[in-house]
Amino acid sequence: MSYYIEKQDYRNLGQSNLLISPITLGTMTFGEQNTEAEAFLQLDWAISHGINFIDTAEMYPVPPKENTFTATEIIIGNWLKKQKRDDIVLATKAAGPRRSLHWIRNGPKAFDEQNFRAALEGSLKRLQTDYIDLYQLHWPERNVPMFGQYKFDPSGEMEGSKLKEWVSINEQLEALAKLVQEGKIKYIGISNEQSWGVMEFIRIAREKNLPLIASVQNCYNLINRGLEFGMTEIFYREKIGFLAYSPLAFGHLTGKYLKNIDEKGRVTLFKGFAQRYDKPNVFPAVRAYEALALKHDMTLTEMALAFVYHQWFVTSTIIGATSVDQLKENIEAFKRRLPQELLDDIERIHLTHMNPAP
Incomplete structure (x- = not known):
């Protein structure tokens, strides 16, 4: 019998x-690697096994393309209209500047x-709903390292001889x-953020009585643990939720790319997309x-997810x-608790190969 996420979790x-739910269904393959019918199977299976949280974005599917962006939200909307809306916690994201996505607004x-309103109205229409439970900024507008970059570069503050402006x-x-x-x-939530940005969102919200962020959504896995260098203290002291994405590191932590560099997956299908x-x-x-x-x-896979x-x-x-088979394997890993001996061995490897994919 397949593992079921219980309400007490x-x-x-x-x-x-x-x-x-402690597991969220990500949807960035819907409309690119998965058809609508395949997406519906995943959504139905996830909900029937205790997952109530669905995460998407106006930019999806990935990699972002002019002829496919928004397809994921459209697929989810076609499914959502047949569900009991209050049983679903739905998150989506607004795309910002600093990426070459000229076709988005x-x-x-x-x-x-103006951009937030346009982005939100578009998402609401595609998702066929009146409200979004968690609305996230997909990445910061300001100059920060992200998506495989790992050093802050002050030169990114300039545009020619002028200081770049940002909202x-x-x-x-x-x-x-x-x-x-x-x-x-x-x-509201933020994504792909750095420590300074997280604290600014918190500080300003409290000082100006504006909405406090509920969560941060950043990459976290065995080969990318950079947020442990300070961000986790923020989560603890400020009581901010953390949504971990890419727990299998674009499939690297299944081991499939060790065996066959031509193995079908995002890393090989979309060259240059997985620079991290x-x-x-x-x-x-x-x-x-x-x-x-x-x-x-x-x-x-099981160890990486359980971690x-x-x-x-x-x-x-x-x-x-x-596929639903992959979903099943991923959800079943939740029941595994790693013994201390194994966790100690993970730390030894981490200290030898610290954050190779920042």
Whole structure:
């Protein structure tokens, strides 16, 4: 019998009243690697096995393309209209500037009220719903390292001889507050953020009585644990929820790319899309983790997922799949608790191959 996520395992997302499953269904394959029918199978299976939280974005599916963006939200909307809406916790994201996505709202040029409103109205229409439970900024508007970059570069602050302008976090929060007041958003979250940004969102919200972020959604897995260098203290002290994405590191932590570099997956299907994992120490680290999993009579997939699932600071882990069989394997890993001996061995490997995929 397939594993079922029980209600007692649900958690509140940060300081919100959203009660979410510890596993979230990610949907970035819907409309690219998965058809609508395949997506419906995944959605139905996930909901029937205790998952109540679905995460998407206006930009999806990935990789982002002019002829496919918004397809994921459309698919979910076609499914959602046949569900009991209040049983589903739905999250989506607004795309911002700093990426070459000129087909999204002509830019988009900024995280201002005009763009937030246009992005949200588009998502509501596609998702066929009146409200979004968690509305997230897909990435910061300001200059920060992200998606495989790992160093802050002050030169990115300049555009020629002029300082680049960006919408202040205060103005972003004021714009989002209006959408919350209108009932179109319940809570807000941020994604792919850095420590300074997280604390600014918290500080300004409290000082100006603006909406407090419920969550941060960042990458976290065995070969990318950078947020442990300070971000986890923020989660603890400020009571912010954490949504971990990419727990299997774009499939690297299944071990499939060790065996066959031409193995079908996002890394090989979409060249250049997985730059975070195109770094020299990724494969040595994955080999070491695979050997450790085998030593403990586990698959690498199972060990990698169980490690993320049960970290004290992880509110929910976002899993994505291209088949129900993969979903089943991923959900069943939740019942595994890694023994201390194995966790100690993971730390030894981590200290030898620290964060090879920042």
